[in-house]
Amino acid sequence: MSRREFIALSSLFLLFFGGVTSLRDVKLLVKPPVVIRNGTAALICSRDMQDAPLYSVKWYRGNHEFYRYTPLETPQTRVFGLPGIFVDMNNSTGSQVVLKHMDISLAGNFSCEVTADTSFATQIATKFVDVVCLPDFGPVLKADKDRYQPGEILRANCSSSPAKPAANLTIYVNGEPLYSSETSLHPSESGLLWSRVHADIKVVPDLFISGRLRVECVATVYDVYKKSAKLDFFTPEADPRPERITLNGSAARRGSFNQWILLFLVFFLPMLVSAEDYLDDGADYYDDKAEIRRAALTLIHL
Ligand SMILES: *[C@@H]1O[C@H](CO)[C@@H](O)[C@H](O)[C@H]1NC(C)=O
Ligand SMILES: *[C@@H]1O[C@H](CO)[C@@H](O)[C@H](O)[C@H]1NC(C)=O
Ligand SMILES: *[C@@H]1O[C@H](CO)[C@@H](O)[C@H](O)[C@H]1NC(C)=O
Ligand SMILES: *[C@@H]1O[C@H](CO)[C@@H](O)[C@H](O)[C@H]1NC(C)=O
Numbered sequence: 001m002s003r004r005e006f007i008a009l010s011s012l013f014l015l016f017f018g019g020v021t022s023l024r025d026v027k028l029l030v031k032p033p034v035v036i037r038n039g040t041a042a043l044i045c046s047r048d049m050q051d052a053p054l055y056s057v058k059w060y061r062g063n064h065e066f067y068r069y070t071p072l073e074t075p076q077t078r079v080f081g082l083p084g085i086f087v088d089m090n091n092s093t094g095s096q097v098v099l100k101h102m103d104i105s106l107a108g109n110f111s112c113e114v115t116a117d118t119s120f121a122t123q124i125a126t127k128f129v130d131v132v133c134l135p136d137f138g139p140v141l142k143a144d145k146d147r148y149q150p151g152e153i154l155r156a157n158c159s160s161s162p163a164k165p166a167a168n169l170t171i172y173v174n175g176e177p178l179y180s181s182e183t184s185l186h187p188s189e190s191g192l193l194w195s196r197v198h199a200d201i202k203v204v205p206d207l208f209i210s211g212r213l214r215v216e217c218v219a220t221v222y223d224v225y226k227k228s229a230k231l232d233f234f235t236p237e238a239d240p241r242p243e244r245i246t247l248n249g250s251a252a253r254r255g256s257f258n259q260w261i262l263l264f265l266v267f268f269l270p271m272l273v274s275a276e277d278y279l280d281d282g283a284d285y286y287d288d289k290a291e292i293r294r295a296a297l298t299l300i301h302l
Helices: 003-016 240-247 250-279 285-301
Strands: 025-032 035-036 041-047 054-061 064-069 077-079 096-102 108-116 124-132 140-143 153-163 168-173 182-188 193-202 212-221 225-234
Touching: 025 124, 035 041, 041 054, 041 108, 041 124, 041 193, 077 153, 108 153, 140 225, 153 212, 153 225, 168 193, 193 212
Parallel strands: 035 124
Antiparallel strands: 025 041, 041 096, 054 064, 054 108, 064 077, 108 124, 140 153, 153 193, 168 212, 182 193, 212 225
């Protein structure tokens, strides 16, 4: 009688006599849950063996096994070559397998299957693992005009560069999401998808909060990517440029002129002094220089 037959018979025996301890709660945890192209992921297979000995743990992508752990065999771990799968043997054990250089083509269902020794009870857990390619650039937001009068339609476009999956685009008007906007997806040469959203916004006076209407476009890929672009529109009464001029008003400018003179004193006077020091061989060198600097600093405090 072979070992397997013996085990099968004894498990039948155990089944009839109620002594079966069986594994349960096989779970597959993927860290991180969303993998960025060329990145690394750990596929952690947890289980409750309920004191039953472990026979094997097998990891699959789709129906193809790529890694196996059998504690009673030597070697205990085995890798089965699958295109695109690079197992990091140094970090792979009986409870996890670490994959490196994951390409977007590897996105798919991964499973781990646990088998208990005496009963050959088997449980499998499956999880969809997404490998994403993030957009190279942030979103680009454009409007058909620079300025709008109340009653006009503001036509805005926002596009996000190719990604997989395509980035989600949301347009916000003064911080409120615009759900009426429509997103379209377009294939790129690299086999990725770029997305575009278009919005028509009826411009009413209420939209200019303190004279400003803000349109923003936010591109996201799950919670691993978030970038935005914004455009501000002003009412004719509230031109943004005078605001900037008042910031550098005449009072401020006079103040900064004084500061320049003081800076000149602090930095150039000591240089003049050091030049002189080369001439008379300076026991007084340090004292003189420090004194001038003190004088200049006193000026600053005036
Ligand atoms: C595993 O570890 C050894 C020694 O620490 C190292 O030389 C080797 O490059 C590592 N292999 C991988 C695949 O990281
Ligand atoms: C992954 O598994 C789910 C459910 O088991 C299935 O609906 C889906 O089509 C699978 N995805 C792939 C890419 O095979
Ligand atoms: C927005 O996209 C549409 C469709 O491609 C195009 O006709 C229109 O000129 C674009 N508008 C702006 C402001 O880029
Ligand atoms: C886009 O948004 C939808 C709905 O909120 C969400 O289910 C989906 O996962 C998002 N896709 C990406 C790539 O972020």
